[in-house]
Amino acid sequence: MMAPRTSVPEPHARRSMLGVLRVYLGPLKWQVALLSALLLGGTGLNLLLPQLLRRFVDNAKLIGGADVGLLTRLAALYIVLAIGVQLMTAGATYVGARVGWTATNRLRADLMAHLLSLDMHEHKERTPGEMIERIDGDVTALSNFFSQFAVRVFGAALLLTGAVIMFWREDWRVGAGITVFTVITLLAMNWVRQLGVEPTKAEREASAKLFGFVEERLTGLEDIRALGAGGHHLNRFLQTQRDFFTRSTFSWRRRSVVWQLSMLLFAVGYVGLLSAAVGLYAAGTITLGTAFLLYQYMSMIEEPIDQLTQQLQDLQKAGASLGRVSEILALRSQIHGGTRTLPPGALSLRFQHVNFTYNPADPDTRGVLHDVSLELPAGQTLGLLGRTGSGKTTLTRLVSRLYDATGGQVCLGGVDVRDVPLHDLRTRVAVVTQDVQLFQASVRDNLSFFDPHISDEQVEAALLEVGLGAWLDRLPEGVRTPLPAGSLSAGEAQLLAFARVMLRDPAVIILDEPSSRLDPATEALLTAAMTRLLAGRTAIIIAHRLDTVARADRILVLGGGEVLEHGERAVLALDPRSQYAGLLRAGVTAEDEGVLA
Structure with a gap:
């Protein structure tokens, strides 16, 4: 288990996604730099591929006969660059996942340390199941976001920007139309994205209640069985589960509006682009290869926006989780220590x-x-x-x-x-x-509270001091014997x-x-x-x-x-x-x- 290595960020930084990214991704700047290089390299190669395709198509349709050697070289170069794109994408995915999980592991450790430092009344107001959901469920949602954000969102943004620039290089009119289409699409999806934030937050709250309900019933299982109340608690569980299911499906429907709108807008966008390409080709303004090139760049507009729409749904989950984690991190203990030391020996x-x-x-x-x-x-x-x-x-x-x-x-x-x-x-x-x-750990860990500085000999001496020497002699592995809870x-x-x-x-x-x-x-x-x-x-x-x-x-x-x-x-x-x-x-x-x- 990783020890907390960062201080808990200030409340104003925690309230924003950029604040969390800065605190937890900042120490990983060299890995982030490598990730950026892979993304930039992969994006550059991706934008070059349609240029090769245009040259191949235009040379292949020459009336006087195509240069087979040139076509072969173009095809080979296309394959090499395409493999390079895949390798860089795989490398970026690996580095991005490593960066994301490292950052969120540190966040999880900080959150655990923070929960342990909170005043007792904060723990009385929340069930252990809810706390588990904060550390596990919410942080896992953030880890998925962190591990995919740089690769898919940042990479998609680079590819989208590059594709729009290439449209402007080919024809300013097409470039202007694509730019307007892209801006409208992004603004529309950003607007509908907000529809899923509150339902997603309610879904996470329902999940926390479900965790808390299960934890309480498992803790009180002996009383529930002894009093024959299993049926009543099962009915209550089904009610709690029904509430979670209802909120989950409602949240999913709200989030799905993003990709539904994306499909509709791109249907319109493809029709517009193909109409423009046909018109320009018929007028002799562009070649057939350029028409293919425009279509390829349009797919490069669609692909990153599709990535963004998928990630926007994860962003909704991450935003809700981040808000709930921030609420916990914003809590501050009212009990603070001073600087005076206690005298040695027994104390009055x-x-x-x-x-x-x-x-x-x-x-x-x-x-x-x-x-x-x-x-x-x-x-x-x-x-x-x-x-x-x-x-x-x-x-x-x-x-x-x-x-x-x-x-x-x-x-x-x-x-x-x-x-x-x-x-x-x-x-x-x-x-x-x-x-x-x-705890479900060894005898040694139960006595030392997992402190590695306490030796086995010290643990054995403590057991002998309290009269458990005979009990210790019966343990097959001594103080290293696992001690199942309830044994x-x-x-x-x-x-x-x-x-x-x-x-x-x-x-x-x-x-x-x-x-x-x-x-x-x-x-x-x-x-x-x-x-x-x-x-x-x-x-x-x-x-x-x-x-x-x-x-x-x-x-x-x-x-x-x-x-x-x-x-x-x-x-x-x-x-x-x-x-x-x-x-x-x-x-x-x-x-x-x-x-x-």
């Missing part, structure tokens, strides 16, 4: 009058967090309890700046997290979610996530409900690994079970986005009025008490 954590809402644009929306303040000394563990929707996960997201607080301040090691470079911050803060994401139990997946953190050696660790779905035996293994993982580090543990936070230094109870209780765990456990002590006395789980969820 402080929330100071923190407020947060997922919709800051709406002042009437009640925030998720309200005036949250707390202090967590470096190297200590905070047990975070609260009902579902109380703001537990949101609070931890502010530490790694997946979101920014809409009010107040979050500090690590006495430094405002907004003043720290994002890469440095997320290197020092590790998050282990309840739903661990595993691990919940406990093994959590331990692998712990091993990921071990490889990074962060200063702050956030565990989101690490033992909520585990049996007691697996939970005991996980607890032992967690003890080793948290040693010497600052940690926040979001928990449903009280056993999970039994060794935490401090307890924080959230309710309705506010701090209900906060203090040292040992002190709260001895305070008969604390909610934490009440839970301990009752000997119940968080769900039974109703304080937690």
